[in-house]
Amino acid sequence: MGTQDLVTIVPWTFIAQICNLFIQMYLIKRFLFKPIGEILEKRKALADKEIREARESRAQADQLKDQYETSLADAHQEAARIISDAQREAQAKADELVQEAEQTATNLRKRAAADIEQERRRAINEAKDEIGGLAMDIAGKVVEKELNESDHRRLIDDFITRVGAAS
């Protein structure tokens, strides 16, 4: 087993070392840079994805908030509208009731007046008849003369009319 010179370039070693360097380059690339590069790439993709998702969900939340606010405002408006409707309706109902009551009162008053009038008329007629009968009796007794029935009646009426006009 010999030794080579201390400072020399052995052609075969030289060639072999060039090959070794490139083999080593391939091995490092294959077993270190490739897997690590892939994992870094994946991690980056994951981080990007998470950021994107966070952004999306925030946008969604904002949208929902807007929606809720809009519907809340709508609800307030609706409530106000219902209240004002109810007030208006109640007012209308009250007005109607008052009017109806007034109407009824007016009717009652009218009917009462009509009744009174009718009663007065009936009383007058009865008094007329009474007076007529009495007058006829008195006159029959005074005159002793039988007047025929129709002349008789006419005379009484004339009398009463004259009495009414005079009074």
Added chain:
Amino acid sequence: MDFEVTGARIFARIPTGIPFLGDFPITETLVVSWIVMAIITITCIVLTRNLRIENISKRQAFAEMLVETANNFVRSNTGGTRFDKLIPFVAALFATSVISNLISLIGLRSPTADLSTEAAWAIVVFIMITSTKIKAGGIGGYLKSFTQPIAVLTPFNILSELATPVSMACRHFGNILSGVVIDGLIYAALALASGALFGLLPGAVGDFLSKIPILAVGVPAVTGVYFDWFSGCMQAFIFSMLTIMYIANAAEE
């Protein structure tokens, strides 16, 4: 006491019958290179087992840190992501260099203590530099760049172009070889010193102890911090850095 620094041992010769190149020698350099490659590859495989996206293990964090460091190293020195294709090459160069330099700590001979290794790397880098230049400026632009700023300088430009791989190879090789030589010297000197020191003891005890280099325990660990650890890491870093800078510069011309 003899002290000798030899080249890499040759374990076997495979006859190839190819003229000029001769037999294929299985040298210590090659064997240790394969061990280094196996270490790097197995480390990569172990580090990238069970990769997860979330809740990662320390192992995975370390692997990711290595990749990020390599990416940042290349990107910050080239100022962009234009040379991302080079990242695995530079990483391989750096890893192989570092592990090769440091493997001497476990008693194996560094493949980088053989000029063939550095020459191979430097030639690959030189070809990359040249092809980048040609790609950037066309073959005409590349040839014309030798006559800049004036035609008289052409020989010097050619010389400086060729000096690039030579200096890269020799710088790395020289540093590692000097580490090998100094480590050898220190071990030899310490063995000598402990032999002399314990030889002062009388009788058989002194004879026995003087044969064991007791002082060689501990002291080389301290000097090794510089000559093996620092120098080893530094040269790997310098080589990778120069590779990136030269290629980035070549693309700008």
